[in-house]
Amino acid sequence: MNLALWIATGLLATILLISTSKMVVPRERIAAVGHAGEWVLDFSPGALRAIGTLELLAAAGLILPAVLDIAPVLVPVTAVCVALLFAGAVTMRLRRGERVTIVADLVYLALAVFVAWGRFGPEPFGG
Template sequence: MSLDTWLWVVTILLATVLLISTAKMVVPRERIAAVGHAGEWVMDFSPRALRGIGSLEILAAAGLILPAVLGIAPMLVPVTATCVALLFACAAAMRLRRGERATIITDLVYMALAIFVAWGRFGPVPLG
């Protein structure tokens, strides 16, 4: 597979993960926290803050896909990927602060995937 294909696969994966994680906007915090240790972090945030985070995730998912698909400002894709990497870096920092070392790996993997997309779209395979 070409690098462009890999970048699309990873971009779609990240957008999907971001959209799935917006469930925190509609599912009560208590229900998410009851799922297990990995979901207890939501209790550190107000429902309003969770809606704000979820809104950013929706915008990030759109920013990863729509500019490239529509051909409108495709430079927003690597910019968005950079922002997504920062989002997951903050999530990893929050998990470290909470002592959740076992669950930090997923955030670091997503952060690395976002960095890959940013690198690929800023560098060797730019869009548009």
């Protein structure tokens, strides 16, 4: 179970780190990639930077507290915050009518819930 939680945590952190690209890539270029990226046009550059900053902090909060053994309870707390972030992403996609592109956000939401449940419940750090 611990290994599965670490894998899910690593996947989430990687996805969050990759998605911080919206902080440096112009939103017009992201939107030009395809239908899945058009949502960025609904947000100002400042809002995209704020979302990217939250994602960067979340990636760090999922990994660093456990690896450094400094306040490891922050890992499941961060996982709950990541679940809320992806719940917001799912809501945004539903409002935009992007039913096809919602699948990935639902998977990430499920991973975040799994990590939160596993680290608060059966496999907390520090036994």
